[in-house]
Amino acid sequence: MTQVTHSTFKAARRSWGVIPLLALLMFFAKTTLALAATNNTKPVVINDATSGAGTPVSTPVPADIARIRQRGELIVSMLSTDTPPFFFEKEGRLVGLEVDLARAIARELKVDIRFNREANSFNEVIDMVAQRRADLGISKLSRTLPRAQIVYFSQPYLTLNHALVLNRVAFARLASNEKLEDTVRQFKGTLGVIAKSSFTEFAKKHFPMAKVIEYPNWNAVLDAVNNGEVTGAYRDEFEIKRLLKNNPTAVLTLRTVTLKDLEDTLSIAIGVTDPTLLAFVNQVLSQQPDKLDIHKVLNALKEKP
Structure with missing residues (x-):
């Protein structure tokens, strides 16, 4: 009768355990190689800003x-x-x-x-x-x-201050004996603005007692101020200063007020x-x-x- 010692049994058990493990590893290796060979999608390569090495990294773009x-x-x-x-x-x-x-x-x-x-x-x-x-x-x-x-x-x-351009005669009639600042802050006259512009909303918010009249464009607003159809026009300081630069004699019939506490942020x-x-x-x-x-x-x- 063949004798099976304890040491022989342990050696056999180790051998039997290794064979299935090796087979499993070989199976996974072959499968991985096959998938890599049939996969046509290449990874996005992003160059490392420090080393310049190409690193396969997939970076999603929002x-x-x-x-x-x-x-x-x-x-x-x-x-x-x-x-x-x-x-x-x-x-x-x-x-x-x-x-x-x-x-x-x-x-x-x-x-x-x-x-x-x-x-x-x-x-x-x-x-x-x-x-x-x-x-x-x-x-x-x-x-x-x-x-x-x-x-x-x-x-x-760009940040600009709000500003008014006023018809001198119409504004003097409106102000009477009041101070300029009080008349402006409690403006009760007619105020021209560009239709569908931010200053339509600003006028209703900052001059709630004024009668706000909308015009199709800025030139139409200025025409209304010049002929006294409205007391003043409301826009940003750049447009008011541009008006005076283009027509220096306008100061004879118009006066301007810059509202330092109101800003227009573009x-x-x-x-x-x-x-x-x-x-x-x-x-x-x-x-x-x-x-x-x-x-x-x-x-x-x-x-x-």
Whole structure:
């Protein structure tokens, strides 16, 4: 009879355990190689900024940025009416401070740019972004609470004070013996504004006792002030100062008031479904080396041919 010692049994048990394990490992190795050979999808390779080594890494691109990159262009809604020096046609090409800003954003996204100028009012620019017919709205847009309910706003890239331009005769009649400041703060006259603009909302909020009359454009508002149809017009300080620069003799019949405690913050409108684009735009604005202010805007107006 063959004797099976304890040491022999242990050796046999080790051998029997190794064989299935080796077979299992060989099976997985062959399966992995077969899958790799039939898989045609290549991993995204991102170059390491420090070493320059190619590392297979799959980096998902957020949907809002991916949409723009796949399209190959950034669509920017801009008012149809030229508003120098912010945006205007020059020798058949769209130029201006806000046009430069829009091009800078597209350049950082590494895509082309397309300006959509179908909007006939500032509110229509907002609507185009809200309806996703444009990626951005850049058109001397003021931030207001009603607008902020349907679009995101970037951080401001320009802050202007509110201002009034007043018909001297009509305002003197309204003021009587009151102080200028009291008459302005408790304004009870007629106030002209551009229809479907932020100043329609601002006028109702800051001058609740005034009769607010809307006009189709700024020139129509100024005509109404000049002929006494309204006591005054309400807009930002740049537009009021531009008026006096273009027509210095206007001071004979008009007077201006800058409201230092009321600010108009101009920002870029972005769709509420585009949070990464919002963050990206804010970063571009933060990195702009030459921040805008009223003096630079007036100088740019002077340089316009």
